[in-house]
Amino acid sequence: xxLSDYWRLMDDEFGAGYSxxxxxxxxxxxxxxxxxxxxxxxxxxxxxxxLAVCDVQDVPAERRLGRDIxxxxx
Numbered sequence: 203x204x205l206s207d208y209w210r211l212m213d214d215e216f217g218a219g220y221s222x223x224x225x226x227x228x229x230x231x232x233x234x235x236x237x238x239x240x241x242x243x244x245x246x247x248x249x250x251x252x253l254a255v256c257d258v259q260d261v262p263a264e265r266r267l268g269r270d271i272x273x274x275x276x
Contacts, residue, residue, distance in 0.1 A: 208248035211268045215261060230254040 212221035225238040232254030233241035241251045256266050 203247065203249035203252065205242065205248050207268075208242070208252050211252055212255070214269050215265060216259075224255065224259070228255070228258060230258055232257055 209221070212225060215221070216224055225242075227237060229235060229237055230241065230251070233246050233251055236244065236246075238251045238255055241254075242248060253266070255261070
């Protein structure tokens with residue numbers, strides 16, 4: 203997962219504003235007791251950080267892959 207995918211998932215699940223607040227303030231045991239921002243800055247894989255956020259925030263399994271995006275028809 204790329205960092206851009208992490209932010210897309212965060213924004214889709216929590217909203218653009220609140221996702222930034224969560225990422226900078228919510229302490230996640232799954233990434234060593236750091237915030238998501240700290241974990242990402244330390245080089246933790248964005249997927250691992252996303253799943254740690256999902257665990258703490260009780261995001262249902264069916265939403266952990268993000269919303270379905272319909273293919274563009276040109």
